[in-house]
Every structure is written in structure tokens, then in C-alpha cells.
Amino acid sequence: MSHTFEPAVPVHTYERIVDQIERAILSGEIPVGAQLPSERELMVQFGVSRPTIREALRILQSMGLLESRPGTRGGPVVLAPSAKTLSRSLRALVGTDAVEVADLVEYRVILEGSACRLAAIKHDDGQLSRMSVAIDRMERDAVSNADSFADADLEFHEAIWAASGNQMLQLSGEAVAGVLLRLMQRDAAGEHHDNRVKLESARIDRGLFAAIEQRDAGEASRIARQAVANRFAPLLTAEADRRALAALAE
Structure with a gap:
């Protein structure tokens, strides 16, 4: 052979x-x-x-x-x-075609699940307050202000990454999130501006916030993994990649 x-x-x-x-x-x-x-x-x-x-x-x-x-x-x-050096390298790597979209989505599922699990265990009152303010803003602006909603959505997740207490998760989250959101906006621009999608995203994040606030690490991780998988599954075309994503989200 x-x-x-x-x-x-x-x-x-x-x-x-x-x-x-x-x-x-x-x-x-x-x-x-x-x-x-x-x-x-x-x-x-x-x-x-x-x-x-x-x-x-x-x-x-x-x-x-x-x-x-x-x-x-x-x-x-x-x-x-330095951390800044690593951040630049990560952004440069994931911002090119060197990394497959399926790899980015799978990594984001793993990252968010782990970050939310740690945030539920480690968060302090200040970090919880930051998440709460971001969630309130998401709910307020979901229908009236798409740009403000997007900023608040990112702020919420940045607060979670910070609350995880893990610098690697924080740097990775910042690098991967931006690339995936740009892909989502490019491939489904109409859906990005659909109020129903934003309202559903705010509802899910409200549940995630509640799990973190209650220090329910398992539930926070589950909500985060499933939310990321459901949101970015449309970017995947191969059936094998979809099955792998579903398995990670369980």
C-alpha cells in the first residue's frame, strides 16, 4: 500500500x-x-x-x-x-485563515464552559455587579439600539472571563470572540439585527447570570456551552463538525 x-x-x-x-x-x-x-x-x-x-x-x-x-x-x-504579547499573537492567529472555523467554534464552547464554571466559583461582588449592569443594558437595548446591545453583550462576557480569575481564559476569550462575531455578522447579517435573536440571547444570558450568582458551576457551564454551540452551529457545514459540537455542548 x-x-x-x-x-x-x-x-x-x-x-x-x-x-x-x-x-x-x-x-x-x-x-x-x-x-x-x-x-x-x-x-x-x-x-x-x-x-x-x-x-x-x-x-x-x-x-x-x-x-x-x-x-x-x-x-x-x-x-x-507579556500577556499583551500573547494577546497580539492570539488575535493574529485566529484572525486569519490559519485556523478552521470549526476549531474556533469548538474552542469557544470549551472556553466559555470553563470560564463560566470558574466564574461561578470565584466571582466577587464587584464582578457580579458588572455582569448585572451589562445584562440590564442588553435587555433594555435589545429592540431599540443594536450597537449598544452588542457592546453590552461583549461586556457581559468580558466580565465573566475576568471573574474566572484565569488570565489565559480571558486572553483567549477576547481573541476568539471577536473573530466569531465578525463571521456571524458576515454570514447572517439579517439575523444579527433580528430583535427576536437579541431578546433570546439576553434571556439566555440572564439565566447564565443567575447560575453564576448562585454559584452553580455545573449549570453555568452547561448554559454557556449550549448557548455558544447553538449560536455558532450555522457556521459549520460538515456533519462531523456539527456532531462534535453537539457532543461538546452536552
Whole structure:
């Protein structure tokens, strides 16, 4: 039985340089605050031209891992990876075609279910008040102000992510939510402005808020998973993806 290979994907030389330097920084081999060698020295070490080195350094700086400081001799300075750096990377990844829509939807189900479970356990009064204000605004503006409703909807979920106490869930939620909402608006623009849809969304979120307020972690997770699955299932075309989504929502 013969094996079928996939087409080879060419890799630019500067990408290999980025990978090596990134691994060295993240592993601690090159410590925070250290300077990389000069461009000339890097050219010799990697055996490449100056434009290739500059492109690699440009990408690493855009990733927030390096910073050029005028007046210093040698190469750019290594920065500590930050939450902001991770957030930018996540937004860039999910905002392209590199991630399948089905993967994004499945991840959002897992993310919301986990975030709501943790929020039900960890929330404080201030976070609960923030959710309550957002829910009241959603119900008030569902019919009269679509933009205000959308802002309040996002505010409600951001409050939940914050109440989870998990920074990774918060960053992931912010990155994935925006992309999925844009897809939903593009593929079902009419439905997005349907008052019945907004009113139903507010009703579901009111139930979710009640579960979180009562610290019913299991019920909060269940409501969140099913709400996300039902909302974004229309974006999936493959039957296998729909079955997988339904299983995650249970």
C-alpha cells in the first residue's frame, strides 16, 4: 500500500532564524535584558545576508520579544514575554485563515464552559455587579439600539472571563470572540439585527447570570456551552463538525 504525501511547504530562511531566537528567549537560554549580537555577527553565525537578518529581527520585535534601543552597541535587547504579547499573537492567529472555523467554534464552547464554571466559583461582588449592569443594558437595548446591545453583550462576557480569575481564559476569550462575531455578522447579517435573536440571547444570558450568582458551576457551564454551540452551529457545514459540537455542548 503506497503512502500519499502532502505538498511540501517552503520555509523562508528568516523564519528559521525567528524560530531559533524565539526558542532561545522562551527557554531562558538568552535572558531578559540581554542584548543579541550585532547584525554583522548574526550574519556570520547564521550564514545569511543583512536583509534576511533584519527581516527576522523585525518580526521578533513585532512579537514583543525584542526592542531596539538607540545609542546602544550591539543588537536589540530581549524583552520579557507579556500577556499583551500573547494577546497580539492570539488575535493574529485566529484572525486569519490559519485556523478552521470549526476549531474556533469548538474552542469557544470549551472556553466559555470553563470560564463560566470558574466564574461561578470565584466571582466577587464587584464582578457580579458588572455582569448585572451589562445584562440590564442588553435587555433594555435589545429592540431599540443594536450597537449598544452588542457592546453590552461583549461586556457581559468580558466580565465573566475576568471573574474566572484565569488570565489565559480571558486572553483567549477576547481573541476568539471577536473573530466569531465578525463571521456571524458576515454570514447572517439579517439575523444579527433580528430583535427576536437579541431578546433570546439576553434571556439566555440572564439565566447564565443567575447560575453564576448562585454559584452553580455545573449549570453555568452547561448554559454557556449550549448557548455558544447553538449560536455558532450555522457556521459549520460538515456533519462531523456539527456532531462534535453537539457532543461538546452536552
